[in-house]
Amino acid sequence: MVITHNINRMKVTNKLLKNEKSLLTSMKKISSGLKINSASDDAAGSSISTKLKAQIRGLARAQINVQEGIHLSTEMSNSLNLISDNSLIRLRELSLKGASDTSGTEDREAMQNEIDQILEDIDSVADGTEYNGKKLLIPPKQTIYIQSGANAGDAFKIESFEVKVFDIGLGGINVSTRGNAVEALDKVDTAIKKVASYVGEAGSIEEGLQYFSGKLAEYEQNLTSSNSRIEDADLAKESLDLAQRNIITQATQAILAQSNQSPESVMELLK
Structure with missing residues (x-):
């Protein structure tokens, strides 16, 4: 025993x-x-969870980037609309008035003074439109990349515009004579079409970024749900x-x- x-x-x-x-x-x-409180609890699950969390954090940062891109495109749209709806339409009205022989010399001088002021305003708006130091409506054109995803290749491209007076063909317009006013009217119409196309492009940029924002939120939610199934305790x-x-x-x-x-x-x- x-x-x-x-x-x-x-x-x-x-x-x-x-x-x-x-x-x-x-x-x-x-x-x-x-x-999973440590890798020893589930080595394979811990490895997968770490990768998922890296993607989730990346998507959260990309969402912030996209929101900044939306703010940038909104800034461009607001300025372009201001130039189009206020300045260019008023220039067209003045050009139409100058194209009529009923306008006298003093009328033409007053109209020209207002035109010169509007042209200065257009340049002022273009010069002042920026986002975090990036000029958006003056030469030279630049490409702005928005990191719109969690991986290196996920980038959204934004092209800036050139809408200073000479860029849209309004340099030196005057209504001193009927002929000059008619010529000015043609130039203003061309400028209106050009800026209108820019407004459309800026709207498309914002729409595209809004779409990316929605997809990012959906993708982040799916990954978070997947990680929850791996990592969260019942x-x-x-x-x-x-x-x-x-x-x-x-x-x-x-x-x-x-x-x-x-x-x-x-x-x-x-x-």
Whole structure:
């Protein structure tokens, strides 16, 4: 008979240690809300989750970039509309008035003064339209890239416009004579068409970025849902597991107490 080694006690102790480790793991999952608190919990799942979280963070940053791009395109649209709806339409009215022989010399001088002021206003609006230091409506044209996704190749391209007076063909227009006024009217009509096309392009840019924003939000939601299935704990299940492990721990402790008494009983008999 072997009485110096209590094998049953060793088995029960090992079982108790394993159960306490599982109990601690369940408690961590419940307290953190995560079923993966370290790579050892699920090495493959942890690796996938890390990649998903990198993509999710990238999409969140791309969403901010796209919103900044929308603000940029809105700034362009507002300025282009201001030039088109206010300045160019008023220039057309003045050119039409000057194209009539009913306009006298003083009328033409007053009209020309207003035209010169409008032309200055157009240049002022073009010069002042910028976003974070980037000029949007003056030469030279530039390409502005918006990082619109989580990966290197995801870029949305925005082309700036040139709408200063000479760029849209209105340099030096005057209504000093009927002939000059008719010529000015043709130039203004051409400028209106050009700026109108720019307004349409700016609107398309904003529409495209709004579309990207919606797709980014949808993609981010899908990835977050996928990561949740990998990483988030099922609290109901973990709570049930915790209760079961508590019961097992209590039962194992009771068995361990009994196994400790067995060798003592044998020694008593040998006295």
